[in-house]
Amino acid sequence: MPSKQEIYEKVVATLVDSLNVEPEEIRPDATLQGDLGAESIDFLDIVFRLERGFGIKIPRGELFPESIFQGDPEYVQDGKVTAKGIELLRQKLPFADVDSFAKDPQLSRISELFTVEMICRYLEQRLQTEEAAASSVR
Amino acid sequence: MRWIWIDCFVEFEPGRRAKAIKNLSQAEDCFRDHLPGYPIFPVSLLLEGLAQTGGILVGEVGNFQRNVVLAKISSVQVHAEAYPGQQLEYEVELLDYREEGATVRGIARTEAQIVAEAEIMFAHVRPDQIGLHENFVFTGELKKLLGFTRWQQASKQ
Structure with a gap:
């Protein structure tokens, strides 16, 4: 499983590609919309890129839930x-x-x-779960 | 105005990849102003052709029951210009597909070279999300385009 630093670096690369921002603009506490200028459609793009980059499936709404309060x-x-x-x-x-x-x-x-750190925390847990599932199959 | 920027499909592997062609004719309106005396095919229309090729590939996965809407051109590189008299070949590959949308990678070529490369993201949009009551994308021409290509292929066999 990749280290926390490796996950962070890969998330930074993902956001650079998806949001067309400079790596220097990305900090762990940077907010996706306020600081990095993400629009709603970018969230799906980020999910696609994370899935490809980390070789995982991210179920709908697990990382970026939609309409949490529904009014x-x-x-x-x-x-x-x-x-x-x-x-x-x-x-x-x-x-x-x-x-x-x-x-x-x-x-x-x-x-x-919705921050960079939040994505990293999600991925750390997700990758740990995947690794545990894979080792139990072995 | 007809808004079809591909002429026909030449290859179509459902859920994987597709190849379409577009013959550029001096008679097309876009060459009148772009540019006077130096006709080059606008990159925006070239991207529309790639997006239509990719959009039909994506739409077919959902049996054309979902509205596939161009949501984002994640990246684009333009390498060359395309001119009247040339044939453009649009090749797209499905990268991701899920309930919310899909991504394709596309390459536009002439016989001589790669003209442009792009990664295009589509969103699946429900009619009620935009105040409509029924599907609004694959209602006619775009869907018929693939049907006609399949009929042509079947006729040859």
Whole structure:
């Protein structure tokens, strides 16, 4: 399995290709939309490239969930994510820094959860799971 | 205005790759202004031809039941110009396919050289996502193009 550094470097290369940004612009805490200028369609492109680059399958919605709250007032009230909404975020985005978001849970900040580091954490766990599954077959 | 930028398919391997050709004629409107006295085939139309070739390859995988929409040209390299009288060959290979969309890699060539290379991403768009009630991509011409090519191939056998 690749090291954390190797995963990070490959993620950087993926984002450089997909978002047409310079490697120097990419930091672990860089947000995909705010800092790196990703648009919604880029998320699918990133998934394709990660699948190819790491030789894995990423199930739909596992890395980038779609429509998390679906306008449900239980999860969002007055432009803020409720406690129940925060719990949902922890379930749907276990690799994101939900704790930091919860300190100022403005719905408009939701895109800040999608960072370079979040992708790396997802991949680390995903690759570990794949490796464990492969060794149990052997 | 007809918006078909390929003439026919010459090879089609479902779910894998396809090859189409486009004959460039001086009679085409695009050469009137691009450029006066120096007619070159616009790269945007060349990319449209590659995208139509790739889009039909992608659409066929879903039996033309999904709306395949050009979403992103992830990369493009242009190596040469193409002129009236030349035949362009568009070759595309399916790289990725999933419920949300697909990616193809395409090469456009003339007999002499590679004209351009591109990686093109398509999204599957449901009609309700854009306020429609029924499919809006493979409703006619594009789908018939592959059907006609298959009929031609069957006639030769």
